[in-house]
Amino acid sequence: MTKLAFLGLGVMGFPMAGHLQAAGHDVCVYNRSPAKAEDWVSKHGGRSAPTPRDAASGADFVMACVGNDDDLRSVCLGPDGAFAGMKEGAIFVDHTTVSAKVTEELYGKARDGGLSFVDAPISGGQAGAENGQLSIMCGGDQAAYDAAEPVMNTYAKLCRRIGVSGAGQMTKMCNQIAIAGLVQGLSEALHFAEEAGLDGRSVVEVISQGAAGSWQMSNRYETMLDDAFEHGFAVDWMRKDLGICLATAEETGASLPVTALVDQFYKDVQNMGGGRWDTSSLFKRLRKVKG
Incomplete structure (x- = not known):
């Protein structure tokens, strides 16, 4: 069992986080609208938190699937962001489709804080998320990817590291x-x-x-x-x-x-x-x- 946080419970994130909980991991979720997080907990168990920082506290891996560059920055940075709550050596895995520019920015900030950052956008649509059959294309350091791959395989049909940070995007x-x-x-x-x-x-x-x-x-x-x-x-x-x-x-x-x-x-x-x-x-x- 691994301690995980999942940030963003949209049509993709909701079932992805559910697969992690069903696999026996200890999952804490965060969503901008708390009602969605409460709904997830009622369906899957686990816990919810009021901020990304609280959700990420003590987690080995923090997964995110939000909307765009600004949304990703908001859940990562600032006093309530995930980076502020993550323990040294923890790995942030971003499943959002964003620009390579914001990925490289957050990769650098994570590294400066003693964290790892893997960009891992997904393809396969809502059905792929619900059935655990997503294709995941990744960028980042090899060691961080190797550690995160078994977790991502919970909802993946195929997961591959393509290259350095930004290569996934x-x-x-x-x-x-x-x-x-x-x-x-x-x-x-x-x-x-x-x-x-x-x-x-x-x-x-x-x-x-x-x-x-x-x-x-x-x-x-x-x-x-x-x-x-x-x-x-x-x-x-x-x-x-x-x-x-x-x-x-x-x-x-x-x-x-x-x-x-x-x-x-x-x-x-x-x-x-x-x-x-x-x-x-x-x-x-x-x-x-x-x-």
Whole structure:
């Protein structure tokens, strides 16, 4: 049994923390809205704390899954932040998708305080979190990763260290770049099939078994055709992530023309009122364009 803290109980963090408690760890949770933390304790046991510092006090590992750069700073830094409560040698594992810049900043502050910091963004969506089947891409010192990996494996299908601090976040950017193009391509294929008078389900049955097949195709085509977009990662969050990708591309000199275009398509979806729809709602945008 390991003493753990988990900060952030959204659609991903809530079940992830639950897996840790179910595995026999001693888990203390923190959430910005205390009612969510109380709900988690009523479902899973464990304890809740009023501040990140209190949750992190005495913990061997502190895991976080919050919203953005500012949210992450707020749970790490300051008199009530986790870093102020963590014991020397403890390891902070960040599952949030944030910029590599804030990761490097917090890695440095953690190191200066005798702590370790692993950036460990996740992919797999709400279903992956609930089923303990997440893909976790990590950056940070090898020793810290080696210590944290068995804990992360509680909710991981695959967990890998890619490189130094920030490498996990850079890899997550690659993930989001790939998803953006895949979802737009799938949306256009289904739209084309409809306009050509074909049955979309029959089309996907055939093409999914060939070179066009993908996770997005297998897991999202039916809900897309059913005009149901409440099954995954929200457009608002995708735009946040793509903004990080595009800003980082400016810094590194990478060219992301398709990503930039799809980001604008997601802006169209937001303007349709679909900020909380899942990312496959690019298909709904094409149906609206037709109309």
